[in-house]
Amino acid sequence: MERLQKILSQAGIASRRASEELMTQGRVTVNGAPVRELGTKADPAVDDIRVDGRRVKSAERPRYVLLNKPKGYVTTRSDPQRRATVMELLKAVREYIYPVGRLDYDTEGLLLLTNDGELAAQLTHPRHEVARVYEVKVAGVPDAHDLSRVAKGVPIDGRRTEPAHVEMLEGKDDRHATLRITIAEGRNRQVRRMFDSIGHPVDYLRRIAIGPLKDPKLKPGHWRDLTPGEVAALKRSAKPVGLPKPREGAKAAASNGTTPKTERARTAGSKVGTTRPKVSTPPGRSERPTKRRPRRS
Ligand code: URA
Numbered sequence: 001m002e003r004l005q006k007i008l009s010q011a012g013i014a015s016r017r018a019s020e021e022l023m024t025q026g027r028v029t030v031n032g033a034p035v036r037e038l039g040t041k042a043d044p045a046v047d048d049i050r051v052d053g054r055r056v057k058s059a060e061r062p063r064y065v066l067l068n069k070p071k072g073y074v075t076t077r078s079d080p081q082r083r084a085t086v087m088e089l090l091k092a093v094r095e096y097i098y099p100v101g102r103l104d105y106d107t108e109g110l111l112l113l114t115n116d117g118e119l120a121a122q123l124t125h126p127r128h129e130v131a132r133v134y135e136v137k138v139a140g141v142p143d144a145h146d147l148s149r150v151a152k153g154v155p156i157d158g159r160r161t162e163p164a165h166v167e168m169l170e171g172k173d174d175r176h177a178t179l180r181i182t183i184a185e186g187r188n189r190q191v192r193r194m195f196d197s198i199g200h201p202v203d204y205l206r207r208i209a210i211g212p213l214k215d216p217k218l219k220p221g222h223w224r225d226l227t228p229g230e231v232a233a234l235k236r237s238a239k240p241v242g243l244p245k246p247r248e249g250a251k252a253a254a255s256n257g258t259t260p261k262t263e264r265a266r267t268a269g270s271k272v273g274t275t276r277p278k279v280s281t282p283p284g285r286s287e288r289p290t291k292r293r294p295r296r297s
Contacts, residue, residue, distance in 0.1 A: 001041040004028060007049060011056050027052050045094045062116045063095040064231050066213060069111045070220040075102040086111060089221055100124060101132075101186050108220060109134070109207030112234075122238035123211075129162075129184035130237050133209035134191050135169075138200040141177040142168075146198040154197040156187060161194060176203065211237035 002010075008019035008028070019028075026034045029050045030042050042049055049056040067089060069075065074083045077098055086099060090113065097113040100120045114120055123130050142150075147168065153160040165182040177200070181191060192202045208214065212233040218224065226234070 001043050003038075004030070004035060004040050004042055004049070005038065007042060007044050008051065008056065011044075013051055013056060022051055029053075060095050060115055063093065063097050063114060064116065064119075064226040064234070065090065065093060065097055065113045065223050066215060066218065066226055066230075067111045067113060067223040068215070068218040068220050069103050069108060071106050071108055074105055075099045075111060086113070090223060103207060104189060104192070104205070107205045107207065109205075110210055110213060110215065110218075111207070112210055112213065112226075119235060119238060123234070124186060126185065128238050130211040131182050131184050131209070132186070132207055132211075133180060133182045135206045135208050136179045136181055136191060136195065136202055137204035138177055138179065138195050138202055139175070140200045141174055142179075142195075142198055142200050146200065147179075149198055150181070150194050154194055156190065156193050156197070161185060161187070161190065164194070180208075210234075 004023060005016045005019040008014060008022065009016045013019060014022060020038055022028050023038060023040075024036055026036055028035050029048075030040070031048050035042075044056070045060075067086060069086055069089075072084060073086050073089065074081075076085055077087055079085050083105070090097070093113075095115045097115045098120070100112045100114060100123050103109060103111055112123070122128050147166045151164050151166045153163060155161075162183070162185050167180045169178045169180060181194070183190060183194075187193075191205055195202050208216070213226070213230060215224075
């Protein structure tokens with residue numbers, strides 16, 4: 001609840017002083033009744049506030065929500081097929097927030113929702129290249145050559161994906177491998193299709209970072225507001241970068257799992273878009289014989 005004159009001034013109707021005059025003149029109504037009392041409070045999210053009969057649209061406070069999306073929810077405000085949407089997990093949020101980008105129905109992990117249209121547009125703009133990091137479990141164990149292909153870019157719908165950072169994590173068995181991949185594009189089902197293209201379909205996919213945003217402690221189905229520091233970092237990361245295009249024939253280097261300083265600087269901040277794709281594998285892993293499972297249809 002806020003004082004009416006504050007609501008009116010924040011909505012850009014008039015200064016606080018001039019808003020008080022509008023009130024004393026009986027030109028301001030709340031839920032149909034004129035309000036002349038200067039201390040009167042209202043809630044712009046629920047009350048119908050009008051000046052001279054015209055509805056006052058409150059300048060909603062910007063809201064930035066980080067949700068850990070579980071599997072089985074659609075990333076949309078409403079679903080024509082009536083499946084559960086992420087909004088059902090955010091019923092306590094009054095502001096009109098909406099998802100920035102998308103996670104598939106079967107993908108888990110971090111999803112940003114906001115009512116800040118400018119930031120949402122920047123984050124999803126292809127040139128801004130905000131890095132998203134995914135943990136992926138794939139069928140079979142890709143070898144160094146497979147990973148290099150993914151890192152350099154694979155064709156999807158006739159267009160090659162941008163360079164990615166791919167890192168093999170310790171897998172539990174020879175039938176599955178767990179990897180971390182960092183991409184800066186948001187093409188439809190991109191990670192799944194990248195691994196499909198090397199014959200190692202994704203069994204499990206979870207987004208673990210969006211630019212500077214991470215929260216390993218946030219449980220699936222839970223959400224929280226971003227801190228002011230996170231909002232500032234996100235805004236910095238969403239600035240256009242104009243990085244050079246990858247060099248022709250760039251070679252992906254299988255390494256011993258360490259990340260060079262220049263690479264660290266790019267991925268630890270928020271951008272990918274490296275001039276050279278990067279593959280890291282645990283020691284010895286790249287040389288192991290590969291057991292492939294047939295591609296899933
Ligand atoms: N890539 C995918 O394949 N799915 C997602 O949900 C996100 C990225």
